Amino acid sequence: MNKRLHYFISILTTILFFSCTQKQNASINLLPSWNNGNAKQSIVDFVNDVSKEGSANFVKPEDRIVVFDNDGTLWSEQPYYFQLQFALDRIKAMAPDHPEWNSTQPFKGVLENDTKTVIESGMKGLMEIIMTSHAGMTTTEFDKIVTDWINTAKHPKTNKLYKEMVFQPMLELLDYLRANGFKTYIVSGGGIDFMRPWVEEVYGIPSEQVIGSSGKTKFEIREGKPVLLKLPEIDFIDDKEGKPVGINKFIGKKPVAAFGNSDGDLQMLQWTDGGDGKRLMVFIHHTDAEREWAYDRESHVGKFDKALDEAIANRWTVVDMKNDWKNIYPYEKK
Amino acid sequence: MNKRLHYFISILTTILFFSCTQKQNASINLLPSWNNGNAKQSIVDFVNDVSKEGSANFVKPEDRIVVFDNDGTLWSEQPYYFQLQFALDRIKAMAPDHPEWNSTQPFKGVLENDTKTVIESGMKGLMEIIMTSHAGMTTTEFDKIVTDWINTAKHPKTNKLYKEMVFQPMLELLDYLRANGFKTYIVSGGGIDFMRPWVEEVYGIPSEQVIGSSGKTKFEIREGKPVLLKLPEIDFIDDKEGKPVGINKFIGKKPVAAFGNSDGDLQMLQWTDGGDGKRLMVFIHHTDAEREWAYDRESHVGKFDKALDEAIANRWTVVDMKNDWKNIYPYEKK
Numbered sequence: 001m002n003k004r005l006h007y008f009i010s011i012l013t014t015i016l017f018f019s020c021t022q023k024q025n026a027s028i029n030l031l032p033s034w035n036n037g038n039a040k041q042s043i044v045d046f047v048n049d050v051s052k053e054g055s056a057n058f059v060k061p062e063d064r065i066v067v068f069d070n071d072g073t074l075w076s077e078q079p080y081y082f083q084l085q086f087a088l089d090r091i092k093a094m095a096p097d098h099p100e101w102n103s104t105q106p107f108k109g110v111l112e113n114d115t116k117t118v119i120e121s122g123m124k125g126l127m128e129i130i131m132t133s134h135a136g137m138t139t140t141e142f143d144k145i146v147t148d149w150i151n152t153a154k155h156p157k158t159n160k161l162y163k164e165m166v167f168q169p170m171l172e173l174l175d176y177l178r179a180n181g182f183k184t185y186i187v188s189g190g191g192i193d194f195m196r197p198w199v200e201e202v203y204g205i206p207s208e209q210v211i212g213s214s215g216k217t218k219f220e221i222r223e224g225k226p227v228l229l230k231l232p233e234i235d236f237i238d239d240k241e242g243k244p245v246g247i248n249k250f251i252g253k254k255p256v257a258a259f260g261n262s263d264g265d266l267q268m269l270q271w272t273d274g275g276d277g278k279r280l281m282v283f284i285h286h287t288d289a290e291r292e293w294a295y296d297r298e299s300h301v302g303k304f305d306k307a308l309d310e311a312i313a314n315r316w317t318v319v320d321m322k323n324d325w326k327n328i329y330p331y332e333k334k
Numbered sequence: 335m336n337k338r339l340h341y342f343i344s345i346l347t348t349i350l351f352f353s354c355t356q357k358q359n360a361s362i363n364l365l366p367s368w369n370n371g372n373a374k375q376s377i378v379d380f381v382n383d384v385s386k387e388g389s390a391n392f393v394k395p396e397d398r399i400v401v402f403d404n405d406g407t408l409w410s411e412q413p414y415y416f417q418l419q420f421a422l423d424r425i426k427a428m429a430p431d432h433p434e435w436n437s438t439q440p441f442k443g444v445l446e447n448d449t450k451t452v453i454e455s456g457m458k459g460l461m462e463i464i465m466t467s468h469a470g471m472t473t474t475e476f477d478k479i480v481t482d483w484i485n486t487a488k489h490p491k492t493n494k495l496y497k498e499m500v501f502q503p504m505l506e507l508l509d510y511l512r513a514n515g516f517k518t519y520i521v522s523g524g525g526i527d528f529m530r531p532w533v534e535e536v537y538g539i540p541s542e543q544v545i546g547s548s549g550k551t552k553f554e555i556r557e558g559k560p561v562l563l564k565l566p567e568i569d570f571i572d573d574k575e576g577k578p579v580g581i582n583k584f585i586g587k588k589p590v591a592a593f594g595n596s597d598g599d600l601q602m603l604q605w606t607d608g609g610d611g612k613r614l615m616v617f618i619h620h621t622d623a624e625r626e627w628a629y630d631r632e633s634h635v636g637k638f639d640k641a642l643d644e645a646i647a648n649r650w651t652v653v654d655m656k657n658d659w660k661n662i663y664p665y666e667k668k
Binding site (some may be wrong): 062065120192207210214219242 | 651
């Protein structure tokens with residue numbers, strides 16, 4: 001064969017090879033931590049249907065918005081929301097500067113690990129803990145506090161970092177959706193400032209695609225430098241009816257797919273379902289007491305009751321963690 | 335020459351040609367509506383400096399966030415904000431269902447084109463006009479109302495659609511920045527719901543990159559379908575100190591460049607300037623009474639006074655519309 005021809009053919013073959021393998025890999029390694037079954041099939045069918053040009057249900061890439069709850073959907077949330085553990089740890093770290101806390105509830109209860117008293121302090125006590133731990137510093141200072149915590153704090157049951165207790169099947173799903181042109185958003189009841197410092201590293205979701213609850217901030221010039229001070233005042237609660245409100249406020253488009261795990265996500269799924277064209281609504285059902293936790297209708301954290309009824313009535317997809325997921329956490333991956 | 339070789343060479347040449355011309359076009363047609371001068375130079379220098387890999391001031395693409403005010407920065411704002419004209423037009427369109435407005439201010443003034451009385455109704459009257467015209471319907475209904483208006487309403491002076499009165503040099507700038515990996519955001523005191531229906535078509539900015547003032551919304555199920563109802567209640571004012579607050583809330587990153595035109599943008603530019611690394615702060619100075627409007631320190635709309643002093647003191651870039659811009663509006667483009 002002509003030498004130059006051979007040379008050009010190799011270049012072209014290389015180009016073709018790389019573009020083909022990229023596509024092939026996507027299907028060969030498709031969601032490896034998901035067992036074959038209805039849940040996986042409904043996701044794959046949806047993605048193929050809306051992302052294939054010429055399909056009757058084709059959705060333009062700019063409209064492929066998909067939203068994920070965080071607590072209980074992308075990472076665990078037991079025995080209570082990880083952000084609450086952050087708040088309790090923070091109160092303990094601040095205690096040396098607050099001797100009065102040794103005799104004032106709910107702080108006394110926190111310092112003495114007296115969970116019962118803390119819980120009995122009710123919503124008022126809890127808000128005091130959240131506001132004290134999440135306000136009174138600049139956004140930059142809070143960012144550093146969260147970053148330090150997420151890189152060191154460990155869960156009492158697994159002895160793993162909280163950020164390691166994310167769901168491997170969901171990480172694969174996020175990658176799979178992005179590979180098919182979807183823009184992945186978090187829409188969480190958790191704090192927007194609590195999530196942003198680490199979700200890009202862990203989930204590949206940039207800060208501008210994170211929607212969450214927030215406190216008010218105040219712009220100030222401090223020693224010639226502009227800062228945003230975190231105030232002890234609620235700005236927005238991104239839960240239940242707040243989720244569609246937050247989606248509309250931050251994105252201004254209806255998602256085509258939504259993933260949640262509790263009654264707090266019901267309105268987000270209803271809002272998604274209400275759009276025109278093909279939609280995908282998925283709930284993660286925590287059914288694995290051995291590898292994670294099993295809870296639903298009676299749980300204080302991540303209660304899944306009314307939403308479970310609606311999912312069944314509407315034939316939305318319900319992921320059975322125990323049977324649908326081969327792996328739960330990345331560190332257990334076989 | 336071997337026929338097959340010839341064939342492969344043509345393919346490769348075509349590929350190379352297209353990738354090269356794309357890059358060349360970017361520099362040949364660089365900001366054609368901008369006259370050469372300090373303003374254009376400072377923008378081009380900044381873009382080259384932060385987007386060139388290996389540069390000491392290199393900024394990763396995911397951090398290339400650039401924010402633009404809308405009124406007076408991307409489109410005109412005289413004799414008063416175009417959104418106010420929308421509100422007045424809306425009141426007139428709603429009037430047949432409100433006979434009581436014929437005898438109630440500020441509505442009576444609006445219906446009689448009695449601008450003086452409307453202005454004298456003060457902030458309270460103005461808020462009544464805004465709330466009446468911007469609330470009491472679903473977000474979907476409001477979207478349609480805005481879309482209809484923006485595609486038909488004409489400016490009394492130019493007799494052009496308001497959406498045609500955008501600044502050609504700024505359209506070129508938006509394209510140029512995006513071609514260099516920047517993510518372009520609007521951060522406006524104007525209403526987020528008023529901008530989103532048309533800014534993608536006009537500026538190429540998708541709804542999720544629009545930050546603005548907003549009213550509260552309420553999630554409801556209406557006849558089995560989920561809707562968001564627009565309430566007559568302020569949620570957020572994205573002006574002055576509100577602009578850095580909005581940027582932090584929606585994006586969670588500091589911009590590397592900011593464009594404004596009035597005192598309402600000062601804090602946004604200060605916030606941008608306060609970040610680490612190289613930054614670009616630009617004010618558009620309305621100096622062209624003939625082709626647009628000339629106004630600054632004494633203007634009721636787009637007052638540019640304190641911000642002008644700060645721009646001079648900080649050596650930020652100030653665009654002199656009359657001398658720096660070859661064209662103002664796209665329809666005048668030579």
